[in-house]
Amino acid sequence: MLNMELAPPLAEADRAAANWRRLALIALALVAVALPFMVRGYQTFEYSRVIIFAIALLGLNLLTGYNGQISLGHGAFYAIGGYASAILTSKFGVPYWATLPITGLICFGAGFLFGFPALRLGGLYLALATFALALAVPQLLKFKAFDPWTGGVQGIVLAKPAAPFHLPLTRDQWLYFVCLASAVLLFWIASNLVNSRMGRAMIAIRDHPIAAETMGVDAALIKTTTFGISAAYTGVAGALSSIVIGFVSPDSFGLFVSLFFVLGIVVGGLASIWGVVVGALFIEFVPNFADKLSDVLGEGARALPGAILGALVIAIMYAAPTGAAGFARSLARGAERLWRARQ
Numbered sequence: 001m002l003n004m005e006l007a008p009p010l011a012e013a014d015r016a017a018a019n020w021r022r023l024a025l026i027a028l029a030l031v032a033v034a035l036p037f038m039v040r041g042y043q044t045f046e047y048s049r050v051i052i053f054a055i056a057l058l059g060l061n062l063l064t065g066y067n068g069q070i071s072l073g074h075g076a077f078y079a080i081g082g083y084a085s086a087i088l089t090s091k092f093g094v095p096y097w098a099t100l101p102i103t104g105l106i107c108f109g110a111g112f113l114f115g116f117p118a119l120r121l122g123g124l125y126l127a128l129a130t131f132a133l134a135l136a137v138p139q140l141l142k143f144k145a146f147d148p149w150t151g152g153v154q155g156i157v158l159a160k161p162a163a164p165f166h167l168p169l170t171r172d173q174w175l176y177f178v179c180l181a182s183a184v185l186l187f188w189i190a191s192n193l194v195n196s197r198m199g200r201a202m203i204a205i206r207d208h209p210i211a212a213e214t215m216g217v218d219a220a221l222i223k224t225t226t227f228g229i230s231a232a233y234t235g236v237a238g239a240l241s242s243i244v245i246g247f248v249s250p251d252s253f254g255l256f257v258s259l260f261f262v263l264g265i266v267v268g269g270l271a272s273i274w275g276v277v278v279g280a281l282f283i284e285f286v287p288n289f290a291d292k293l294s295d296v297l298g299e300g301a302r303a304l305p306g307a308i309l310g311a312l313v314i315a316i317m318y319a320a321p322t323g324a325a326g327f328a329r330s331l332a333r334g335a336e337r338l339w340r341a342r343q
Contacts, residue, residue, distance in 0.1 A: 055182065056237035062194070069122075073130030077111060080106065082238035085099040119223060153249065202222060260283045264280060267282045269322060
């Protein structure tokens with residue numbers, strides 16, 4: 001009798017939550033489409049970078065948030081993707097848009113192969129191995145023997161593509177929409193992936209690896225495939241970055257890139273598809289805010305942007321230890337309990 005009484009309000013609450021999610025997605029889509037027409041050229045470039053970072057963070061979150069593998073070296077795959085796109089475009093004349101799936105496949109292969117030795121590692125040992133990868137790749141890009149391909153320390157300069165079919169869009173606006181279309185496709189794939197049989201296997205390995213193997217999950221295959229998919233997402237983000245910026249160099253992919261990716265998924269929320277958008281906004285704008293704040297504080301504080309950024313991160317982690325996604329879920333549960341109490 002009690003279940004019969006509770007069923008209608010619960011079903012109604014679920015429908016209301018689903019409707020709110022649809023409205024939020026529609027509002028987000030409208031804002032995303034209108035954004036490049038509402039801001040200036042450089043701001044359009046900044047929001048293109050936000051989308052690129054969101055794709056990279058999504059790839060890392062699939063690996064760390066959903067599969068439990070810690071990586072401190074995804075900046076390496078970001079670099080591989082950026083250089084692969086630049087080399088294909090500048091040396092072989094491949095259209096910029098065609099480099100995106102190619103770099104995804106290249107980085108998938110690199111991530112899948114790296115995933116095999118990573119099977120013997122776990123936790124901090126895997127983190128250290130990926131950390132070493134992040135240190136090694138920028139140095140390899142400076143290797144003299146690769147200069148004819150990579151341009152050495154000078155890097156590769158690319159021309160930003162113009163909008164096709166005489167569309168009335170600036171180069172930055174067109175590239176923003178290229179990034180947005182890529183993100184929509186990749187987010188849709190990731191959303192379906194985590195809700196599929198493989199997604200459930202990824203989560204099972206993260207939470208109960210022994211039980212998952214007992215139930216017949218091929219942990220080795222799932223972990224290496226997840227590493228490959230994660231690297232592919234980050235590689236596509238690197239390719240988009242090279243196209244949007246029009247330049248790649250080894251110094252563009254230093255260790256801090258990998259560390260900021262980890263910071264982004266923690267701020268956005270682990271195991272969250274949409275939380276990575278908040279993480280991307282954070283790593284694009286908050287460091288700049290820290291720099292500006294240090295300038296405002298005067299001459300004595302101009303060397304403190306790192307300290308200001310650190311203090312902001314600590315404050316955010318104290319206020320929302322589960323990230324933006326976890327904080328939003330807590331608010332939603334509180335609103336749902338309040339709604340039920342009023343029924």
